[in-house]
């Protein structure tokens with residue numbers, strides 16, 4: 001079931017996080033259960049639920065991922081975006097990126113500097129691969145992404161709904 005969330009950006013972000021906090025214990029327990037014994041049809045069922053949930057999700061009314069977290073920027077992302085912005089890659093890095101604790105390139109600040117006032121993306125056609133695949137709930141070998149999915153319940157209301165639906169299927 002889709003939760004009713006605020007339309008105010010700060011309140012929206014808080015309400016997504018609060019809901020994830022409320023469900024933290026049961027979500028964590030469920031994710032551990034899936035990790036211990038991944039159901040044989042997990043990929044298929046998750047893909048179906050992902051499609052259903054995103055059919056009813058308006059990302060342009062949310063954009064909480066772009067407002068609060070950073071994608072990883074791989075080398076080909078940096079090259080493509082530098083070209084788009086007519087910057088040398090070294091300048092692009094200097095202006096927008098920093099290394100995180102895993103030594104990956106991520107945005108220096110949030111919200112993403114390419115997020116426009118209407119929640120569209122200024123560099124949509126050249127956006128990083130991680131933005132294209134977020135929140136990764138339709139990926140093969142989904143059992144390898146369960147920890148990330150748990151973390152994403154704090155950011156993405158669609159992920160929270162997907163996890164809740166999976167809980168109904170795999171009680």
Ligand code: SF4
Nearest residue numbers: 059062063064065156
């Ligand atoms: S992917 Fe999730 S967090 Fe990002 S805009 Fe869509 S619903 Fe919001």
Ligand code: SF4
Nearest residue numbers: 066112114115121131
């Ligand atoms: S590059 Fe675009 S899609 Fe990716 S985080 Fe920034 S605004 Fe969002």
